[in-house]
Amino acid sequence: MKEDTTIENQVRTLGEKALKASRAISTLSTAKKNAVLETLASLIETRSASLKAVNEKDLDAGEASGLSKAMLDRLALTDARIRGMAEGIRQVAALPDPVGVDLSHYDHGQGFRITKRRVPIGVIGIIYESRPNVTIDCAALCLKSGNASILRGGKEAFHSNTALAALVQEALRAHGVTEDAVIFIPTTDRAATLALLKMDDYVHCLIPRGGEGLIRFVAEHARMPVIKHYDGVCNIFVDSEADLTMATEIVVNAKCQRPGVCNSAENLIVEGRSLQSHLIPIAQALREHGVELRADERAKAALTAAGIAVVAATEADFKTEYLDLILSIKTVDSLDEAIDFIHTYGSGHSDAIVTSNAKTAAQFQGLVDSATVYWNVSTRFTDGFEFGLGAEIGISTDRLHARGPVGLEELTSYKYVITGNGEIRA
């Protein structure tokens, strides 16, 4: 207990520093912020050898503790990844500064003006898992949007994260910006995480980046607003009026182009009347790409009759983000049934319809309650870069504040600035 109180006090001290820093950097010029980012990019490149040496410590410890190959891969800082971090920082520097933009104004009848102005949120806490590049991505995006950040990385990447955070501090110092603008929590004690989640007097927003377990833990314990990204159970509805070639290309692309990411498709929905015309040829193409098919009874019967390998889909399959070359298939008899299926089993991330009927498409895009709703386009495009936001800190499956890709603008708030000449209320 005593130890926990000590850690909580230490984290609270960091929170107080971050809040103070957030006020200092909220009005920092764009030129100054970009200068810090350019310096950071250069530092990461010139110190690549020592970064890799430090990263070896994490990799050795990870191997000793039995981390999976996939985990070790995520942890590794290769030359390509180090270049990627530096390039990412330069891309953030090149983006327009979202802060200080006047969003709208209203001239009050008594003669004064009310201006809605974009400002930073304040202090953003980020809790993440094993990838060390998240340290740099988040520091850069928060700094460019004028926010102070408190970073709490995973224990597997502790040495790498500490070294990267030290470079951020060096870049801030080089330009006379307070080091407290980016605070890295120097412990991986779980008590530090809990202390961070309780600190709603110092931290205005929490962004968890990692698996579902982490996100649920943060959502449950955080006292401040959380920008969440739950899983991406993305659906594609190929209706009976879909162009077959287009539908096949979109389904294959959405499933196979990069199956391990959140915007890849997990469920294919087809109409009962087009099992022969559409499902069979699409399924053949998917099998040629090595996709395992799991289908409901009607689709399974049609596929089996056509000699296509398929297993029975369970209820759980339709809710699963496989992140793998597996696709569930659902048969429906109407647009409404397809939409109900998406609302029941999807995660509100990215859903698509393929059809040549504009009216059907408009109904689908109007009624499907998801962050991104596609018509005749692959779901794989849900991404901050592809949406023209520049870099993104994640993709929100929430509805408040930010929905879909979270870029620099989504990392801001606003305030009303009112200017008059002595007006009082009657």
Next chain:
Amino acid sequence: MKEDTTIENQVRTLGEKALKASRAISTLSTAKKNAVLETLASLIETRSASLKAVNEKDLDAGEASGLSKAMLDRLALTDARIRGMAEGIRQVAALPDPVGVDLSHYDHGQGFRITKRRVPIGVIGIIYESRPNVTIDCAALCLKSGNASILRGGKEAFHSNTALAALVQEALRAHGVTEDAVIFIPTTDRAATLALLKMDDYVHCLIPRGGEGLIRFVAEHARMPVIKHYDGVCNIFVDSEADLTMATEIVVNAKCQRPGVCNSAENLIVEGRSLQSHLIPIAQALREHGVELRADERAKAALTAAGIAVVAATEADFKTEYLDLILSIKTVDSLDEAIDFIHTYGSGHSDAIVTSNAKTAAQFQGLVDSATVYWNVSTRFTDGFEFGLGAEIGISTDRLHARGPVGLEELTSYKYVITGNGEIRA
């Protein structure tokens, strides 16, 4: 325990209905929504006698249980208040429909278009205290913004709320809109409130309307995002370059015009060098308006020497939302000190500077981290109507999603609608 489970199941059933209704009404036409509102306004007027009769039951019960006079006053449905409710509904009907508006678009290099479109949030839960008119205000604002709502009113107004909710149902039915679009929880059992707060699978946003105790309770227990309005500890900084007449008018207006509301001033900040030139005459005017003054040592000494009645302010005074004719006075020696004071003691609601120096004003408006920051205007204008938003459901002291007055647009989310011609990701 058994009973709680029963209530929780009942509330969950209501949540499921609300979610379903939210999808049905998300694309309702503006004409249909306005027709329901017009009918509701007429019903409230034509049924005013029976509404008052039902309200008597609440008033009698309140008197019997020893409610304060102020509480009983809030509870009473007078003819004027009934007319006010009907007029409020018609004002909401007259406002532009925020739903379906395209906010921006981005043409992707591969030839398809990404449109950011405003959509309802979904299901909004509202927990409120004794004023029955909140039932109508919230139902009208949620319906106009395309959201389903679940209303949980205070037990003191239970009969009045139930009668008003029945009129809402009648208006919905009259136009063939699902009654589940506005659900009134037919119990004031605390277990129902807790069940509502846990239901993040059905309720997308929670808005508590009432005292700080209610808001803290909701913020602590809610699993979904909450739009909060903590207290309004509003500050006015009269700097040494302020026009004295303007400063006096603004301070008197901000404190005295309606002291019981959140945007009235609680703290006056003055510069040490202008205690004689500014504080004394402003304090005299405040005393003439019957304001009790509580001052820090320097201000108190100056006021006492000038024969003006004043008591010593405590640390707690500076953090207190008096909602009464009491004003705390703080002496500072610089703009920075004034801003630090506002960040330490204010609540981030509405803060003002009075000065004729534009540079000082720009610094103040840039650095003060509050929802609304005034220059030479009374803080009393922080209000949805005054800001041109039309009706408001409250004033947010949060930074995410909504800050300051929360009108129809703040009750919406957005989604990305993407339309193309078979584009896939390379």
